[in-house]
Amino acid sequence: MDDRQDWEQQRAWVEIDLSALTHNVRQIHSLLAPTTAIMAVVKADAYGHGAIEIARTVIAAGVKWLAVATVNEGIELRSAGIVAPILILGAINTDAQVQAIVNWDLHPTICSIAQATVISKAAASLDPHPDLHVHLKLDTGMSRLGTDWQQAVDFYREVIALPYLQIASLYSHLATADELDPTVMEMQIDRFDRSIAAIGAAGYVLPLLHLANSAGLLVSDRLHYQLVRPGLILYGLCPAPHLHSAIDLQPVLSVRARITQVKDICAGTGVSYGYRFIAERDMQIAIVEIGYADGIPRRLSDRMQAIVRGQLVSQIGAITMDRIVLDVSQIPELQVGEIVTILGADGNVSISADEWATTLGTIAWEILCGFKHRLPRVSK
Ligand SMILES: Cc1ncc(COP(=O)(O)O)c(C=O)c1O
DSSP, X not given: OOHHHHHHHTTEEEEEOHHHHHHHHHHHHHHSOTTOEEEEEOHHHHHHTOHHHHHHHHHHTTOOEEEESSHHHHHHHHHTTOOSOEEXXXXXXXXXXXXXXXXXXXXXXXXXXXXXXXXXXXXXXXXXOOOEEEEEEEESSSXXXXXXXXXXXXXXXXXXXXTTXXXXXEEOOOSSTTSXXXXXXXXXXXXXXXXXXXXXXXXXXXXXXXXXXXXXXXXXXXXXXXXXXXXXXXXXXOSOGGGGGGOOOOOOEEEEEEEEEEEEEOTTOEEXXXXXXXXSSOEEEEEESOOGGGTOOGGGTTTOEEEETTEEEEEESXXXXXXXEEEOTTSTTOOTTOEEEEEEEETTEEEOXXXXXXXXXXXXHHHHXXXXXXXXXXXX
């Protein structure tokens, strides 16, 4: 560890529990038939967990495929020496992207015939001409990337006829798998299955098929096909309360920070910008070196707790860019340098990204992705 990291760790850091990650991969594997492989979704720096180390750990635990959103995310993994196949989930439209895909042995998603034509032409202009492993995306109801499922056979036929493209998989993405009402999900499964049947009936040998994100994977093995694409459950969070009993998960990420000052304030004292908190009694407060620039949403001001010495304490006043203030009146003789748990467990108490998401009316995915810029990561 260099000096800068060492210094930074005096302040605040993200802890990554790699044994929890391995546990989660094992749990996912236990739900799958031996013929179904995992494609670990490690986009957005592995949902804020650090893509390289997460990728290495899941591969060591038996994961065969990786998925990222952008070409740069794929290059980052390849540069780190990762050799597993990597699917780019986002659209590829430029010659420069195709060149990078060839150079770095990445697998593009193809969303339309027009895009397939661009990619094939770009491949033709390269010397030597590469054979690109491409993955066709069908829109079965998400109304995002992909060709409409009703055109599946034409899409397949036209792509397969283009030079330099080998179809490695056919996939789609679910819009509502984490919701209690299965109607839309059933519609999407039905459309995906009908597309597969139509392509098969047209005489084509089917490539790998995949549909399930975390929630889809947990709902039913009907959605597993040859590949599943979990993201959130790898990181130990469940996509919906009604799916909790389907899998035993351990959270991978914790966030911790140190106390840099402890002080007493009198009743009537205002705290932090805007004085949105005024002490109603004499209090002991702790200043903690982590703020919204590190990934704590500012909208949690006065609405979050932290854990100090295994006890829940309230955050007070506006969350600022680099620090927060805690009401630690109930904790005697608190020392500068003591560790505060912002997310994760300390003793028998824990705070999860789900709790923050509920408070803010958002989703755990967004909370996790917030912790990707400034905080150093420490693995254990
Ligand atoms: C195409 C695709 N597949 C799979 C996933 C993984 O989703 P989840 O984190 O819900 O498992 C994502 C995430 O957004 C995605 O975009």
